[in-house]
Amino acid sequence: MSTNKFIGGKFATGALLIAAGLLGASLQAQAAAIITINNMNAPGVGFNDPTPVDPVGGNTGTTLGEQRLIAFTHAANIWGATLTSNQPIVINAQFTDLACTATSATLGSAGATSIFRNFPNAPKANTWYSYALANKIAGAYQGTAGAAQINANFNAKLGKTGCLDGTFFYLGLDSNHGTNIDFVVTLLHEMGHGVGFQTFTNGSTGAQNGGFPAIWDHYLMGTATGKLWKDMTNAERQASALSGDKLVWTGPLTNAAAPQVLRAGVPALNVSGSQAGATAGAHPVGEASFGPALTATPITGAIMPVVTATGALDLACEPVTGLNAIAVRNNIALVSRGTCGFTVKVKNLQNAGAKAVLVADNAPGTVTGLGGSDPTVTIPSVRITQADGAALLAALSKRTRTTSAVYASLALDMTRYAGTDAAGRLLMFAPNPFQGGSSVSHFDTSATRNLLMEPAISADLTQSPMVPQDLTFKLLQDIGW
Structure with missing residues (x-):
């Protein structure tokens, strides 16, 4: 059974009983549900790392391993105060080397150690439930009493060279993580998977586990x-x-x-005009994490592409000059994803006088957002699919140097959340x-x-x-x- 990964990028407590720094030490968070954390790391690593550290953000631990365990218990207390079960929830937890590159990392992975169906009080027949949820519903342990229901791993390489360089787990309990990653939030996410926020059906093949649904x-x-x-x-x-x-x-x-x-309002692109052809109508877009947010008031204008000498969509990774600069001035620019960051592209088009930017994906797939941060970007931008970018470029073939008969309207659709x-x-x-x-x-x-x-x-x-x-x-x- 596969686990679920948490990828770096976009992402009244009960008693705190702590026994940190010991191989095999178990920590217990006690509230509406009792959560026990089994430290599975060997001496000297992970939750047993003896590296001295200063207390931070309400975390009083004085070694790296101790602070990690205190943060885990803090997160377990949050879930323990939220969930209700008369059966303890046991988690086997360890720091291990997980996949990462210099710019991205798998922060953690977690999932149920076993799944159960047709147990006492099961609301749905012939249906898989996570171990912890099956125990809660049945009011009794399924399988071996006291066995761990969740297995969780966290990335021991985070912050080291080649693994999301310069970014670390923040171990404070006060959410003051700055540019680092809140370890408590990471823990809450992974425990969420462990208690049942997942399917046990294989999404890549569609096959149900053992022929039964989750x-x-x-x-x-x-x-x-x-x-x-x-x-x-x-x-x-x-x-x-x-x-x-x-x-x-x-x-x-x-x-x-x-x-x-959720926020009221969904970003929407509507295309119109005498040359719009098959591109006319609504298109899905991904929001940018930088620049001004879209509002209910539409931003409208002619769509004008930034193109290479061969007529392909340009990357806009360099300052936009010449005919391309003339084309996008006071219009909505269309460019391609690739090579440089989204903020670089949008800033170059802003400098050329564009009022908004459509970034077409450079590979097939569903649309997602535009990541990045630059407080000097003052025009809105959105991401569109590769297919929509190609269709718009074809519809713009009869444009003049300064305008087209293909128009865009960018706004929030206030009928949705x-x-x-x-x-x-x-x-x-x-x-x-x-x-x-x-x-x-x-x-x-x-x-x-x-x-x-x-x-x-x-x-x-x-x-x-x-x-x-x-x-x-x-x-x-x-x-x-």
């Missing part, structure tokens, strides 16, 4: 077919996992709470191509505010899985917590 699949629906995942064929599930904005959550508690958490479909259902993460460990078992990245159980960490996440900060606990309630 409880997750009773609430996951593909709008292209109108079927729940439990009722689809393998091929239908496989296609649904790649369907972008056509995979939704039908759980009533989550969807009813969405307006209390960011991260939902037109029917108000939460969108789930279904990118094309499939992302193993991330697809299907996360909220979609279009959600605003950012949610704890998106596939990538975001700097603005809080240490709460509950409304009004988050929808994670509502989804867990939908499946039986």
Whole structure:
């Protein structure tokens, strides 16, 4: 059974009982549910790292390993105060070397150690439940009493050369992580997977585990077919996992709470004009994390491409000059993704006089946002699919040097909440191509505010899985917590 990965990028407590720095030490968070953390690291590494450190952000530990354990117990206390179960939740946890590059990293991975169906009090017959949830519903341990229900790993290489260089886990308990990664938030995310925020169906093949659906699949629906995942064929599930904005959550508690958490308004691009042809109408876009946000008031203008000498879309990684500068002035520029950062492209077009920017993807797939940060960017920008970029470039073939008969309107669609479909259902993460460990078992990245159980960490996440900060606990309630 695969685990779920948390990828770096976009992403009343009970008693605190601490026994840090010892091989095999167990920590217990006690509230509405008792959570026990088994430290699986060997002496001298991970949770037993003896490196001296100063206390930080309410974390009083004096070694790196001790601070890591205190942060873990703090996160466990948050979940312990949120969940209810008369059976202890046991987590085997360790720091290990996980995948990373200089610019991205797998922060952690976690999942249920076992799954169960047809246990006492099971609400759905012939349906898989995570170990911890099965114990809660049955009111008794399934399998071996006291066995760990969750296995969790965290990246021991984070911050070292070649692993998200210069970025570290912040071990304070006060959310004051700055440009580093809040370890408590990472822990909350991974524990969320462990208690059941995941499907046990194979999203890449569509095959159900042992021929039975997960409880997750009773609430996951593909709008292209109108079927729940439990009722689809393998091929239908496989296609649904790649369907972008056509995979939704039908759980009533989550969807009813969405307006209390999510922003009203979804970014929208509408294309019109006498030369628009097949491009006329609405197109999905991804928001930029920099520059001014879109509002309900549309930004309109002629679309003008920045092109190379051969007529292909340009990357706009260098200052825009000559005919391209004339073309984009006071218009909405169309450029290609690639080579340089999004902020570089948009700043170059801003300097050339463009009023907004459409960045066409350079590979097939579903649309996502534009990452980056530059406070000097003052024009809006959005990302569009490679297919939409190619279609727009073809429609612009009859443009003049300064205008076209293809027009764009960029605004927020105020009839929807960011991260939902037109029917108000939460969108789930279904990118094309499939992302193993991330697809299907996360909220979609279009959600605003950012949610704890998106596939990538975001700097603005809080240490709460509950409304009004988050929808994670509502989804867990939908499946039986």
